Amino acid sequence: MFGAIQLGLFAACVVLFVPMGMAGWHLSRNKMLFFSGALFITLAVGVHLTPYFPSVSDFVTSVSSIVVLDDRDSCFSSLHEIDWEVSASSNYDPLNNNSVNYDKSWYWRRSSSVDSCEFQKLNRHDVADLLNGSWVMVAGDSQARFFALSLLSLVLDSEQMESARQSLFRRHSNYHIVVNEIGMKLDFIWAPYTSNLTDLVMGLSETRNYPDVLVMGSGLWDMLHITNASDYGVSLQLLRRSITSLLPISPEFSTEGSATSSVSVRSTHLFWLDLPTLINSMLNTEEKREKMTDVMRVSYERELKKSQILQQFGGPFQQLDIGSLSWDCGIRCTDDGMHYDGAVYDAAVHILLNALLIVSHQKL
Template sequence: MLGAVQLGLFAACVVLFVPMGMAGWHLSRNKMLFFSGALFITLAVGVHLTPYFPSVSDFVTSVSSIVVLDDRDSCFSSLHEIDWEVKARPDFNPLSNNSVNYEKSWYWRRSSSVDSCEFQKLKRPDVADLLNGSWVMVAGDSQARFFVLSLLNLVLDSNQMELARGSLFKRHSNYQIVVDEIGMKLDFIWAPYTTNLTDLVMGFKQKRNYPDVLVMGSGLWHMLHITNASDYGVSLQLLRSSITSLLPISPEFGTDGPVTGSVSVRSPHLFWLGLPTLINSMLNTEKKREKMTDLMRVAYERELKESQILQQFGGPLQLLDIGSLSWNCGIRCTDDGMHYDGVVYEAAVHILLNALLIESHQKL
């Protein structure tokens, strides 16, 4: 019995030579017939033979992969293209001109690049499907707490949220919850310094276990209490090295999963929670106004870029740009010039969720 390859070649020869011989017989009467027939048959044979030549198939597959990769990169770069609408509430109180006097809403900017990515504000059932059975960890300072609060708001009901809010905002403490309905485990780790984050990552490596989604961020405490951008940059480089050694692509784990031990074979989805825009005149202590200046924030942002910890600069973590989100929302979205209204962190959560959809090639 002929194999698939031999049968394909035989069929191709029949398709190629029989019609071409017939067309050649009529060559003296109609040269155009021969030319057009040969062109058509050559293309047809090429299509039929492509699966039997791995090099050609691999080339076509590689080209398709490049196109998909380009689309993904384009969508990643468009995730932060968000516009804001901030307007006074109907019950605006001019005697108490704080952020609660304003209604805020956000939406992805209308453009061809953004529209093609089909970004969505995910509803609770969609978030439940996406994070079902996942271990999510967020580590950092108070900015990270607000991020966790916005994430929980998408998976918990109002009664559960009240309980979570009280537990989450205990000063300088960790927090953990398991959402039984979707089997999601969420940890918040109080880690205000980059060295704390490095210790956390090294703990993952020792235990050979790490979360499915890891969100980290630091800088505010370092800026306030150490106030040394260069030192911050060094700590970021150490963190980057620790994260790189943790990833499954390292020799310890192998390219197709772990070689030994019981570590998960899935690569973690890694995100960096950026520094917020600091409005110096609104900061609520003299020490903050003295230490956390615009120049210092720019220096810290420069060190973040030069550390190459972010994907856009060749690193492992994708940026959740709280700086641009808070800047675009504006002064009416904060009361203390550092911590912003929940809508800012809500936008960051939806950016993360859509990034997960892109990484997993999913659409809801």
């Protein structure tokens, strides 16, 4: 970012090194001192007068904005650079070989791009500060339930978590909680089909009451019960049009304006829960193994990209790539080939939280 400090440093370097260079060409000391003084005065006047010349000021501002956006885009693209450590637990039971036999941990990959973004795993105090007074809505299928549970684990104590787990996992039901200590409200909406998500967006628009953070995801139920990737793609496009025309979308996550952008309301940060890696041999019913194949999953992922609902393809949603996270964690992180251990959703939650930190220019 080019500001007064940077321009001042640049001017100082010019004043220092240009006369030294000129001295190398055997100019007299008086000429060098005269040139140095004139140069310093010119630069000082230029720096102070820059704000009064709109074209110059706009140029400096535009360059500054480009640099900031480039940094943020780079950090957004690095959020999923995560490595896993999966090892046998101390109470490993070879007669009951399931995912609880393994300890899982994750961390952001060490690289220059990731290190410069300063991603961090947030503790309860940090999450409380970040989400203080916020309304978070999570809508979708069972993957969304697991995501909501992982988010709540960062703001609730053990007793509250047990109660939340029992209530949240009531079959095909919605869930609502207010965390009074931080004024945070969370709603889980059971919406297994993309059409359910579109209906939800329409409802939010009618009430003109919008969450601060909206996490959505669909595909598993569609794959199992409809089994038509093309129809899934059409439904995603309808959702995309509804989102971009009806909700006040956060500009950091969208390249398109919304119909309500002129309304004095807080914008909504949108995140999309991608499909998990499906391990066909581990799926627990014959119908799932028959319909939820690798070929079908790839076709659904292709339609997701074609729909341009994701931010990297020009859409409004920042991706939470459960597919890559579950793939990297591996077969020892799931018991049914579809739903993964909490560590996977925990990583997705921290990706979301760090994305919010990038948007808000915060460091905890």
